[in-house]
Amino acid sequence: MNMTMFEEIRKLPHYHELIVNFTLREIKAKYKQALLGVTWAIIQPIVLMAMMTLVFSYFARIPSDGVPYPLFLFTALLPWQFFAGALNRGAGSLVNQAGLITKIYFPRESLVLASLAAALVDFGITAIIFAALLVYYHAVPTLTWLWVFPLFLIQVALSLGLMLFLAPLNAIYRDVGQAIPLVTQVWMYATPIMYPASLVPASVRPYYFLNPMAGIIEGYRTAVLHNDAPAPPVLTYTALFAVIVLVLGYRVFKRLERRIADVA
16 A cells, blocks of 8 residues: 555545534435334344244254354344445445535545445444344353454455445446345355354365355354354454455555546
8 A cells, every 4th residue: 555545544534524424314314214214224134034044944954053043143144234234335335425526525435434334333233133132042251252353343344445446336337236236145145144154065165264254254153152262264364355355445446536526
């Protein structure tokens, strides 16, 4: 990352009020004229968890490594929904504010950061369900739960890097926005969310964990449900992958930034 990019990043704190306003605007837009408002952030994952528990636990009899399936599932579903939601929000962040982009100057990455912040708000609301599940199943906190924080930082870095990459591409090629729901759906099945990573054949597992979200999701389960530290090789690879994606995503964003106003 060159000095010019460092200088651009150093400017962002000066626009914190703008980012906050963009975040509030995005949250309000999502739940505008919705009778239940932000309650949908709780209703949707509960319904999804109930349906997936019925299908994969009772019908398909997918094992859950000795953990109650709802808790097993939601430990993965919560961070995955944040990830998928962040990508969808981030990809549309520039397109949704096209009118504003063509009128005034401000760091365009502010819109992407606002989308990330809005996704974090949804994540925080949905986390209430997870906390309730932990209490219901009498999960006792241990020191290994502290691994959740570095895992979440890695996930945020990965999410932001992909958002920075996708936002300008979607502004230039609208096919990107159409493809993201399909890609995230396929990606979800390639990640140990409905099933444990232990079901993946040992011969395939090293390649399977090239998927960074597989390492992140498995890390959450290992730390919270099995009271153990995530596997160091997988954690190291995932962290390096996330940092590389973040740096490359920002470089692509700044390179394409000048073309955004012309096509918005």
